[in-house]
Amino acid sequence: xxTRREFVRGGIAAFTFGFxxxxxxxxxxRAQDTARRNLVVLYLSGGNDALSMIVPYNDPQYRERxxxxxxxxxxxxxxxxxxASTALGLNPRLTGLKSIFDAGRLAFIQRTGYANSSRxxxxxxxxxxTANPQVPQGAGWLGRYLDTIxxxxxxxxxxxxxxxxxxxxxADRVGVAAIPSVAGYALASxxxxxxxxxxxxxxxxxxxxxxxxxxxxxxxxxxxxQAFATLDRVAQVGFYRPAAAYPNNGFGQxxxxxxxxxxxxxxxxxxxxxxxxxxTHAGQNTNxxxxxxxxxxxxxxxxxxxxxxxLVRQGLFKDTMILQFSEFGRRIxxxxxxxxxxxxxxxxxxxxxxxxxxxxxxAANLAPTPDNPTLENNGNDIRYETDFRSVYARVIDNWLGGxxxxxxxxxxxxxxxxxx
Amino acid sequence: xxxxxxxxxxxxxxxGFGASPAVIEAYADMGYATALDALINYESIFDDVDTKIGxxxxxxxxxxxxxxxxxNITDARQRWLFRMVHTERPLxxxxxxxxxxxxxxxxxxxxxxVGATEATRTLAAKPSEDAxxxxxxxxxxxxxxxxxxRDLLIAMARDPAMLIWLDGRTNVKARPQENFxxxxxxxxxxxxxxxxxxxxxxxxxxxxxxxxxxxxGNGAAGSFVFNYNANQHDTTAKEFSFPIYRNGGRTIxxxxxxxxxxxxxxxxxAVASHPATGPRLARKxxxxxxxxxxxxxxxxxxxxxxxxxxSRFEIKPMLVRLFTADAxxxxxxxxxxYSWPAEFVARALHEVGWAGFSVxxxxxxxxxxxxxxxxxxxxxxxxxxPAWFTSGSMVARMNFAAQLATNQKFELRDQAKPVxxxxxxxxxxxxxxxxxxxxxxxxxxxxxxxxRAGANWTGSDTQLATKASGVAHLIAGxxxxxxx
Numbered sequence: 001x002x003t004r005r006e007f008v009r010g011g012i013a014a015f016t017f018g019f020x021x022x023x024x025x026x027x028x029x030r031a032q033d034t035a036r037r038n039l040v041v042l043y044l045s046g047g048n049d050a051l052s053m054i055v056p057y058n059d060p061q062y063r064e065r066x067x068x069x070x071x072x073x074x075x076x077x078x079x080x081x082x083x084a085s086t087a088l089g090l091n092p093r094l095t096g097l098k099s100i101f102d103a104g105r106l107a108f109i110q111r112t113g114y115a116n117s118s119r120x121x122x123x124x125x126x127x128x129x130t131a132n133p134q135v136p137q138g139a140g141w142l143g144r145y146l147d148t149i150x151x152x153x154x155x156x157x158x159x160x161x162x163x164x165x166x167x168x169x170x171a172d173r174v175g176v177a178a179i180p181s182v183a184g185y186a187l188a189s190x191x192x193x194x195x196x197x198x199x200x201x202x203x204x205x206x207x208x209x210x211x212x213x214x215x216x217x218x219x220x221x222x223x224x225x226q227a228f229a230t231l232d233r234v235a236q237v238g239f240y241r242p243a244a245a246y247p248n249n250g251f252g253q254x255x256x257x258x259x260x261x262x263x264x265x266x267x268x269x270x271x272x273x274x275x276x277x278x279x280t281h282a283g284q285n286t287n288x289x290x291x292x293x294x295x296x297x298x299x300x301x302x303x304x305x306x307x308x309x310x311l312v313r314q315g316l317f318k319d320t321m322i323l324q325f326s327e328f329g330r331r332i333x334x335x336x337x338x339x340x341x342x343x344x345x346x347x348x349x350x351x352x353x354x355x356x357x358x359x360x361x362x363a364a365n366l367a368p369t370p371d372n373p374t375l376e377n378n379g380n381d382i383r384y385e386t387d388f389r390s391v392y393a394r395v396i397d398n399w400l401g402g403x404x405x406x407x408x409x410x411x412x413x414x415x416x417x418x419x420x
Numbered sequence: 421x422x423x424x425x426x427x428x429x430x431x432x433x434x435x436g437f438g439a440s441p442a443v444i445e446a447y448a449d450m451g452y453a454t455a456l457d458a459l460i461n462y463e464s465i466f467d468d469v470d471t472k473i474g475x476x477x478x479x480x481x482x483x484x485x486x487x488x489x490x491x492n493i494t495d496a497r498q499r500w501l502f503r504m505v506h507t508e509r510p511l512x513x514x515x516x517x518x519x520x521x522x523x524x525x526x527x528x529x530x531x532x533x534v535g536a537t538e539a540t541r542t543l544a545a546k547p548s549e550d551a552x553x554x555x556x557x558x559x560x561x562x563x564x565x566x567x568x569x570r571d572l573l574i575a576m577a578r579d580p581a582m583l584i585w586l587d588g589r590t591n592v593k594a595r596p597q598e599n600f601x602x603x604x605x606x607x608x609x610x611x612x613x614x615x616x617x618x619x620x621x622x623x624x625x626x627x628x629x630x631x632x633x634x635x636x637g638n639g640a641a642g643s644f645v646f647n648y649n650a651n652q653h654d655t656t657a658k659e660f661s662f663p664i665y666r667n668g669g670r671t672i673x674x675x676x677x678x679x680x681x682x683x684x685x686x687x688x689x690a691v692a693s694h695p696a697t698g699p700r701l702a703r704k705x706x707x708x709x710x711x712x713x714x715x716x717x718x719x720x721x722x723x724x725x726x727x728x729x730x731s732r733f734e735i736k737p738m739l740v741r742l743f744t745a746d747a748x749x750x751x752x753x754x755x756x757x758y759s760w761p762a763e764f765v766a767r768a769l770h771e772v773g774w775a776g777f778s779v780x781x782x783x784x785x786x787x788x789x790x791x792x793x794x795x796x797x798x799x800x801x802x803x804x805x806p807a808w809f810t811s812g813s814m815v816a817r818m819n820f821a822a823q824l825a826t827n828q829k830f831e832l833r834d835q836a837k838p839v840x841x842x843x844x845x846x847x848x849x850x851x852x853x854x855x856x857x858x859x860x861x862x863x864x865x866x867x868x869x870x871x872r873a874g875a876n877w878t879g880s881d882t883q884l885a886t887k888a889s890g891v892a893h894l895i896a897g898x899x900x901x902x903x904x
Contacts, residue, residue, distance in 0.1 A: 045798075119602070119620070122800050123612055155811075163790040164803055165810050178810030184788055185815055188822040190829060190889040195874060199890055202870035203818065206863040206898050216713045216758070219806050220899035224818070226811040281587045281599050283533070292532075337590035341598050377617075 039400060040258055040271045040322045041142065041168065042349075044300070046279030047121065048326035049340050050347035050382070052286050052293050053094070054079075054108055054363075058087045061366035069286045069334045082110065084362035091286075093297035096305025097349075105308075105317075106351050107419035109391060110361035111374070113345035113384030117328055121279070121342075124327035129168035131389050131408050141392055142270055143171030145400060145407045149269075155229045159261060160272040161254035169272055175226050176270075182238045182257050185231060204228045236264045243313035246306040251275040251299050255307040262316050269400075275299060278326060282337035308351065318353035321399050321420070323391075329382055332366055332375070344376055345384040348391055350419050354399070360417035361386050390416040427452060429855045430754050433904040434709050435459045435743065436510025438767035441853060456743055460566070460736065462509035469507045470499065470546075479505050479769055482780035489544060490556070491537045493527050494783065496544035497793045500558070501779040504766040515565035515735075516558060517762060518708055521804075523576050523608060524796035525557055525585045533584050534644070542581040542644060543794050552636055552643035557581040558794075569701065569733040570692040573608065577684060578646035580632055586799065589632035593654040596624035603799050609691040611700045615661055622658040626672060626683045629653035650677035658683065664690040692733050698725035705738060710748050712805050713756040717747040755857045755903040758805045761789035763904055764817060768896050771854045772821075773828040773835075785823065788816035809902065821896035825889040832888040833881060840888070841879065843871035850891045857900045867894055 056062050057073040076089025077098045090098055100106040114133045118124040126136035139147070146158055151173065158169050158176030169176040179185050187203075189196035207224035211217055240260030246252040251273070258271045277296055285291025304322070311317040329346030345364075365372055368379035376383040393404035394416040405411050425448035432439045432447060436459070439447070447455040458465070472478050473487070481487060481498045489499035507513045531539035545556040555563075557579055564572040576582050577600070583589045591597035601623030606612050633647035658672040664686055672683050691697060702724035706716055724738050731737050742748060759767070765782045786792060790813050796802055825832070835853075840846045847867050851858075859867065871887050895901055 119617060120606055120612055121798065122606075160810070163788070163810065163813060164807055175811075178812040180812055181788070184819075185812060187815065188819040188826075190822050190826040190893050191886050195886055195890060198870050198873040199894060202866045202894055203897060205866035206859070206894065209860055209863055211860065216756070216806070216903070217899055220758075220809050220814070220902050223809040223811055223814040224899055227815045227818075230811060231815070281597065282590050333595075335590070335597060336592050336595035337587060337597060339587070339590075342602075 036319045037399060037401075038262060038269050038271065038320055039142075039395065040273060040320065042322055042324040043125075043166070043168075043272070043274045044278045044296075044324065044326040045121075045125075045274055045276040046326070047124070047328045047330055047342055048278045048346050049280060049284065049293065049330040050110070050345075051330070051332065052284070053091050053297065054110065054347055055089045055091065056086050056363045056366070057089045059363075059366055061368070065332050065366060065368070066334045068338050069284055069340070071286050075287075079108075079359065082359045082362050086363040088359060088363065091294075091297045093294050094301045096301045096308070099305070100308055100351055101357055104357040105353065105355050106349065106357045107355050107417070108359050109348040109350070109386055109417055109419065110359065110363055111345045111382060111385035112325075112348045112361070112388045112391060113328070114387055114389070115384070117344035117376075117381070117384065119328065119342040119344075121327055126167060128325055128327055128388065129166060131392055138170075139172050140166070140168035140170045141407060142168050143174065143176070145396060145402050146171045146174040146176070146270065148402055148407060149174075154267045155226045156233060156261075156266050156268050158270045158272075159258075159268045161257060162272065162274050166272055166274070169270065175222055176272075177226055177230055177234075179230075179234055179257070180254075182234055182260070185227075185234050187231060200228075233264075233266045234261075237261050237266065240264065242306075242310045244306045244310035246310070247299070247302045249299060249303070251303040252306060255303050256310075259307060259310050259314070259316070262311070262320070263314055275303070280330070280339050281335070281341060282339040284334075284339045304351070321350065321352035321355065321395065323395055324349040324351075325388065331380055332368070332382065333380065344381040346382075348388065350391075350395075352399075352420065355420050356418065358419075360419060386417060387412060387415055390414075391419075394418075394420060424852060424855070426751070426754065426855075427749060428455060430749075431455060431459070431743070432510070433763075433767065433855070434514075434748075434757065436507075436514055437504045437763055438770045438855065438904070439510075440770045443770075444855075452749075459511045460739060460743070462512050465508050467507075467509060469503050469509075472506055473499065473502055478502070479774035480776065480778035480780075482778045490546060490549050490554075491540050493531075493536060493540045493544070493794060494780070496540055496558075497783055498779045499544075500793055501762070501766065501782060504762060505769050505774065505779070511739075512562055512565045516561040517760070518705075519561040519565070519572070520558065520793075521796065521801035522704070523557075523561075523582065524799050524801035525581050525794075526796055526798075527794040530581055530584045538644065539581075542579075542584070550643075551640040554643045564735075566736040566739060567734070569728070569735055570688060571733075573604070573688045573692060574685065576608070577604070577627070577630060577688060580644040580646065583630070583632045583646065584644075588627060588630050591624065591628050591630060592649075592652040593625075593628045596621070596628050596654065598624040600624075600630075601627055604688075605691055607800055609700070610694045610696040614694070614696045619660050619662070622660055622672075623687060625654040625656070625658050626687045629677070629680060630684055648681045650680060653677045653680035653683075655680055660687075660690070662690065662694055693729075698728040701725075701728060702738065705742060707804075708757075709739075709742055710745070711753040711756040712758060714752070717745070720745050720747050755900070757904050758808055759902055759904045760802070760804070760808065761786045761791035761813075761817075762793065764789070764902065765820065767904065768821065768824055772824050772892050772896055773831045775828070775831050777824065777827045781823070781827075782820065785816055785820040789813050789820070790816075814902075817902060818893075818897035821901075822893045825893035825896065828892070829885045829889040832892055833885040836884055836888045837881075840884065843868055843877055843887070846871050846884075846887055846891055850888065850895055854892065854895050854901065856895050857903065859898075859900060863898070863900070867891060870894060 063070045078089045129140045130136045131141040153174040160178045237260040246256040284293045330340035330343040364374040364382045390412040393412040396402040396404040428448045489495040545554040547553045586600040588600045602620045629649040629652040636642035657674045702721045
């Protein structure tokens with residue numbers, strides 16, 4: 001398998017893209033962003049245990065196969081039944097998401113995945129990022145989308161709130177900014193005043209060098225150029241005053257920065273946010289108040305509720321879509337460590353002002369018989385029902401206004417659930 | 421100042437973390453072959469670097485309520501950075517970092533399981549300093565730094581930090597835990613795509629009973645130790661898709677619980693011997709030490725793999741081959757490795773200066789650069805190469821250069837004063853001191869224009885302090901400097 005390192009090296013010659021002059025950027029951003037729509041991709045890293053998030057609480061097999069981890073029916077937040085009449089309830093910590101669901105702006109798409117699901121975190125993440133289960137290499141699906149927007153791209157068109165630019169945002173022609181902290185995204189200098197200005201001018205000039213015979217150097221210079229071209233606009237985001245209180249954790253603060261960027265109109269179309277800890281091999285402890293899975297759900301719920309509340313109050317929710325994924329779901333049977341091992345299909349969530357909320361797809365039949373068509377791996381794992389690429393296709397076509405056939409390299413539109 | 425020995429500088433950036441001008445000169449005086457011998461055969465060099473912590477003349481550490489690197493993770497990070505700067509066995513420290521990335525184990529999960537103090541002990545304790553003689557994972561990496569890879573795999577399979585990190589401690593016969601077996605094959609040895617899922621399930625059963633025990637109670641005198649729990653070992657036969665034994669046999673036979681630990685040793689020997697492991701390790705070492713920019717020298721990689729198998733998994737002969745290869749010594753490989761944040765920080769401390777600087781003040785910047793020691797992002801380690809570089813991490817690197825240059829302003833002034841007579845000589849002096857790659861003409865002119873900007877050149881103390889720190893900041897914060 002090609003690693004990200006190898007990919008970027010192979011694709012590095014492409015990093016000779018030029019940045020538009022900063023004074024024109026806001027015009028450019030406006031021109032490219034006529035609809036003002038944005039997409040926030042949310043990655044739950046580690047492989048989310050869908051069965052603990054959207055619970056088939058009346059299924060006796062669920063209880064049978066998870067004697068410790070099954071969440072009692074009395075504790076779940078009931079959200080009705082899917083079209084196969086499986087009664088579903090949200091994890092008890094998801095009270096905020098329940099309210100967004102009740103407002104009709106949250107869609108769950110059950111059993112999303114692909115055939116022969118990878119159980120490797122890294123290969124699985126690459127597959128979800130490239131939308132290519134056969135050859136999960138090269139640019140990411142959203143990077144390829146960014147490559148289709150008019151050139152030159154605004155250097156803030158994509159914003160990763162993580163320290164890395166994730167593969168799903170790696171593009172051939174467009175550089176995505178990695179800004180994990182707005183406050184930290186400011187230049188320091190050993191000397192104050194006018195000498196600091198001289199230093200910034202010199203550093204900008206050094207970084208402007210794009211040696212064609214040294215693409216590795218050109219690439220690092222491009223990262224510096226991108227910083228110089230975006231620092232001043234990002235600084236505005238630091239003045240943002242949210243209309244809701246965000247949790248004081250990495251996830252909450254990342255979402256606050258995203259809301260601030262939207263409110264400041266910096267021109268970003270695609271944001272990436274990640275929250276981790278979902279690789280719950282041990283001590284998942286779904287039924288303990290401070291257990292690891294309840295804590296994951298608490299972080300997720302509290303951050304998303306603040307974000308939703310803030311955006312609604314700022315009048316920005318109508319232009320926003322949040323798309324959540326994870327690299328795989330988890331084994332149906334719990335293990336001896338009160339945890340679950342790597343599985344197959346999981347659940348996706350879509351939240352947004354234009355989203356048709358509800359429950360899409362059907363829950364698995366958890367009976368562990370080898371011929372059960374909703375399971376795989378001898379009845380141990382949940383088999384996918386909705387190809388994740390059809391969800392991406394719907395987002396590209398119906399939200400971003402792109403061309404999913406071109407971006408995904410195939411036509412996945414027919415199977416797409418109509419969540420937007 | 422003696423003329424630069426660029427090959428020795430290159431060797432010290434790769435086999436170590438760069439070096440101060442005085443140390444570079446000492447190695448240069450030895451000549452390449454002797455210098456290399458001193459770096460590789462470091463066992464004869466007395467290791468007393470930790471005794472220098474807190475003494476004058478060395479980079480500072482920040483002691484809060486006492487300095488406790490065996491029980492406080494922040495202090496463990498400080499001590500490791502101190503060692504990167506001041507060790508007289510730089511290759512050992514460099515390989516320890518390599519193995520830390522290869523067997524990437526993160527403090528956060530372990531602390532969540534057993535608390536921060538115990539987590540620090542399992543990762544960073546030195547036996548001589550620990551009440552129960554705990555040898556932390558980092559000390560295992562140092563012990564096996566250039567040693568036998570199979571033995572290191574066995575040590576990792578029994579390492580308390582690893583047993584917590586990849587859940588081996590809960591691997592029992594009723595419900596085998598797959599985490600360690602999967603990563604043993606996918607990340608530590610053969611690589612993804614070389615085995616089917618069924619091998620993971622069989623591997624998990626192999627390691628059933630490889631658990632953890634607490635001995636000596638819960639206090640400082642107690643410790644976590646590897647415990648083979650024969651009653652929890654799956655005694656049935658395990659079949660694999662690849663040969664386990666030299667006769668080609670693919671099945672680990674059924675063994676009684678008491679003898680069942682041999683299953684794991686057999687599997688580790690098999691994955692170490694697997695035809696994908698040697699080339700994979702060779703590619704990884706090549707990218708780490710030789711060149712990760714240009715197309716790799718496939719003949720050298722094949723030869724490294726051959727040495728790996730011929731020596732029965734010894735790392736040192738691979739390193740000897742690698743550091744004497746034309747692909748390494750050629751100037752075409754100079755500055756062709758994207759520096760890791762730890763390397764960038766340690767090199768900058770060597771080259772810009774450390775007097776009065778505390779490594780504690782590098783810890784937060786390193787988080788922003790994307791590398792917090794003892795906290796790799798996941799079991800695959802850090803994303804290397806260009807993946808270190810984003811707009812955000814580049815701001816962090818530029819700002820660390822500014823922070824350090826600010827701190828060293830008066831040291832730089834005093835060192836520049838005897839030799840610097842003009843803006844031109846200031847730039848040349850700083851380029852030499854920072855073992856910098858040559859800048860293209862426009863970049864060089866940008867440095868020079870910066871040195872000239874403002875008041876006319878007088879060479880006054882004030883002007884030297886400003887411009888020497890300013891030029892050091894610009895060089896260390898440039899893209900050129902991000903390569904080692």
